[in-house]
Every structure is written in C-alpha cells, then in structure tokens.
Amino acid sequence: MVMRYYKQVxxxxxxSIGVGGSGTEITETEYNEIKSVIHNKPQGTDTYDYQLxxxxxxxxxxxxxxxxxxxxxxxxxxxxxxxxx
Amino acid sequence: MSxxxxxxxxxxxxxxxxxxxxxxxVTVPSATKLDGYSTLIDSIQTGITPTGTISITTNxxxxxxxxxxxxxxxxxxxxxxxxxxxxxxxLAMLYALEHGTAKTGEFTLATTLPNTAKTIFDxxxxxxxxxxxxxxxxxxxxxxxxxxxVYLIFMIWLQSSxxxxxxxxxxxxxxxxxxxxxxxxxxxxxxxxSSSTSLLYAYWDWVDGVLQVKAQYNKHMQYTPFxxxxxxxxxxx
Numbered sequence: 001m002v003m004r005y006y007k008q009v010x011x012x013x014x015x016s017i018g019v020g021g022s023g024t025e026i027t028e029t030e031y032n033e034i035k036s037v038i039h040n041k042p043q044g045t046d047t048y049d050y051q052l053x054x055x056x057x058x059x060x061x062x063x064x065x066x067x068x069x070x071x072x073x074x075x076x077x078x079x080x081x082x083x084x085x
Numbered sequence: 086m087s088x089x090x091x092x093x094x095x096x097x098x099x100x101x102x103x104x105x106x107x108x109x110x111v112t113v114p115s116a117t118k119l120d121g122y123s124t125l126i127d128s129i130q131t132g133i134t135p136t137g138t139i140s141i142t143t144n145x146x147x148x149x150x151x152x153x154x155x156x157x158x159x160x161x162x163x164x165x166x167x168x169x170x171x172x173x174x175x176l177a178m179l180y181a182l183e184h185g186t187a188k189t190g191e192f193t194l195a196t197t198l199p200n201t202a203k204t205i206f207d208x209x210x211x212x213x214x215x216x217x218x219x220x221x222x223x224x225x226x227x228x229x230x231x232x233x234x235v236y237l238i239f240m241i242w243l244q245s246s247x248x249x250x251x252x253x254x255x256x257x258x259x260x261x262x263x264x265x266x267x268x269x270x271x272x273x274x275x276x277x278x279s280s281s282t283s284l285l286y287a288y289w290d291w292v293d294g295v296l297q298v299k300a301q302y303n304k305h306m307q308y309t310p311f312x313x314x315x316x317x318x319x320x321x322x
Contacts, residue, residue, distance in 0.1 A: 010203065013196075020190025020319075021209035038195050038314050052195040 005031035013059075014052045178217065181322035188213055188294070188321045194313045198298060205311070208294035208321040216296065216321040294321060 006023035007030075008015045016023070017034050026034075034056065042050045042058055050058040102122055103113045109129040117125065135153040142158055149155050181187035188208040208216070290297045296319075298311070311317060 008204065010199075015196070015199075015203055016192050016194045016205075018190055018192030018206065020188075020192070020206055022190075022192070022204055022207040034195070035193060038193060041196070041314050044197075049197055 003028070007031075007034060009054060012054055014054060014056075178215065178320060178322050182320065186322065189319065191316055191318045193316045194311050196313050198311060200299065202290065202297045202299040205296045205298050206319055206321075207296075208319075210321070211293040213294045213321040216291070216319055218317050218319045220315055220317045 003019050004021065005017070005019055005026050005028055006021075007017045007026050008023035014034060017026075017031055017038070019031075034052075037052065037056045041052070042060075044050055044063075048060050048062050050060055053059050099119055099122075103117075106113050106122065106125050106129065111125050111128050113122075113125055133151055135151060137152050138154045138156050139147065139149055139152040140156045140158070141147050144159055147155070178187065182189075188210050190206055190208070192206055
C-alpha cells in the first residue's frame with residue numbers, strides 16, 4: 001500500500017502534516033523533516049505560542065482573548081462539569 | 086339480422102378468442118379452426134407448482150415464485166445493536182477495516198488550532214459517515230509507572246442527517262487518568278471538559294468525509310481538542 005504524505009498550509013503557515021488524502025502531497029523525506037521540526041516546537045505560554053512557517057522556522061504570535069460563542073450558563077456548565085445537553 | 090352479419094360476428098369472436106389465448110402465452114397457428122381452440126385453451130398454464138429450494142445469501146428482493154422453500158443465510162453487514170443502525174456502531178468499523186472499505190490516516194498538528202475552522206482530515210469519500218480518532222499515549226502517569234496505551238479520543242457517527250451521536254471512551258485509562266468527559270451542546274458543537282487544569286472546547290463539522298474543527302484558544306483558557314506535536318490516527322467508514 002502506497003502511503004500518501006501531505007502537509008496542510010494556511011496563510012503561509014503549516015497547520016499540520018499527515019498521511020491520507022488531505023492537503024498538499026509531499027514526499028516521505030519532507031514529511032519526516034517537518035515532523036522532526038514539529039517535535040522541537042518551542043514551548044508557548046498563556047499569552048503567546050509559536051506557529052510553523054513554510055520555511056520551517058517558528059514564528060511567535062500573541063494569543064488574543066476570544067469571547068466564546070456560548071452563553072454564561074453554558075460556560076458555567078463546562079467549568080462545573082455539568083452537561084449542556 | 087343477416088347471415089353475413091352473423092358470420093362477421095363469429096369471425097370477430099374467433100379473432101378475439103385467438104388474441105386472448107395468445108395473451109396467455111400460447112401460440113395459435115393461423116390455420117387453426119374454431120373446433121381446435123379448445124385444445125389450445127387446455128394448454129394454457131393455469132398455475133405453478135413450487136418445487137425445490139432457493140438459496141438466498143445476500144440482502145435484497147428475491148423472486149421465489151417457483152420454489153417451495155427458501156434457505157436464507159445472509160452473513161456479514163453487522164447486526165443491529167440497540168438503537169444503532171448496522172453501519173453506525175463500532176463493530177461496523179471493524180467489519181469495514183477487515184474488508185478494506187474503511188478509510189484511514191493520521192495527522193500531526195504543527196501548532197495549536199486557530200480560531201477559524203480548519204480541515205483536520207479529509208477521508209476523500211463522501212459515503213463515509215462515521216469516524217474515530219485515536220492517539221498513542223501512556224497510562225499510569227499519576228502512579229509513576231507508565232506503559233504505552235492507545236486512547237480513543239472520540240467517535241462520531243451519524244444516525245441521520247440531523248442527529249449526531251458522540252462518545253468519548255479513553256481506553257486503557259486508569260480512573261486517576263481519565264482525560265475528561267464530553268457533552269453535546271447541539272448538533273454541530275462539542276465541548277470537552279478536562280478533569281485536569283486545562284479546558285478543551287471546540288466546534289466541529291463532519292460533512293462528506295471531511296472533519297473540520299474550529300478551536301477557541303485564548304490567553305485565559307486552552308480551547309482546542311488536539312495537541313500540537315501529537316500524532317492522531319483516524320478511521321472513517
């Protein structure tokens with residue numbers, strides 16, 4: 001069975017790599033190279049993280065607050081472990 | 086009423102009888118005289134005596150007209166379990182894997198999922214309706230003695246176009262290492278709340294064999310169902 005390796009790129013950044021039918025096909029060598037870089041991803045924090053550019057360098061980006069698309073009751077249920085069914 | 090008229094009536098009646106006999110599958114030779122019609126009428130098949138046994142090994146509509154009995158032995162395809170349709174239970178996944186009809190793959194995220202919907206995997210088969218995602222990990226982390234384990238992250242299957250059922254089953258997890266639980270907000274949303282300090286929360290969409298996930302990641306809480314630098318494996322069927 002021939003394995004199809006791919007990378008998924010968005011806006012100049014590599015979102016993911018994988019095996020299957022998604023994204024842009026790459027060679028196994030390139031797949032392993034990217035995977036090795038991912039394994040050495042710099043550790044982020046609560047306020048910033050790193051994203052992988054297509055040239056396989058890491059770029060820091062700030063994490064902005066996002067208001068979840070849920071009402072207060074749903075968020076409280078998540079925090080307290082209640083079901084939102 | 087003239088004789089000629091009566092002859093015409095008899096000729097028409099004979100032609101009508103000939104047509105009726107032929108409609109029953111018996112050929113009426115053109116030279117057949119009226120007194121030969123009774124023999125032809127007697128030859129019309131009036132019924133079938135069923136004989137023998139027909140063997141039925143596949144699902145579907147089968148013509149059993151000529152058989153006295155039917156030997157039905159349909160194997161495979163799964164059995165209905167509870168309220169699940171045959172294709173919508175985990176046993177069907179094993180069946181699809183064994184018969185080579187399941188789609189499989191793996192993915193590794195380079196970074197945290199963004200706050201916009203991104204394709205996680207594309208099974209490239211619009212007929213697949215169900216999937217599971219698994220990850221390799223370890224159990225016994227809290228006890229200090231770890232062993233490799235495979236975790237079933239979550240499973241989604243469709244029973245209809247409007248109802249989606251979700252299940253999360255951490256396999257090989259100890260009670261002190263359960264990763265959390267999952268609750269359904271509505272047909273298109275999932276939320277995963279962890280028992281540890283992190284909080285996972287995401288929106289997903291599963292259409293035509295393509296899984297898309299939109300994370301909610303901010304400085305207050307981590308909202309993403311998948312970790313970067315972790316390889317997940319998926320099976321869709």
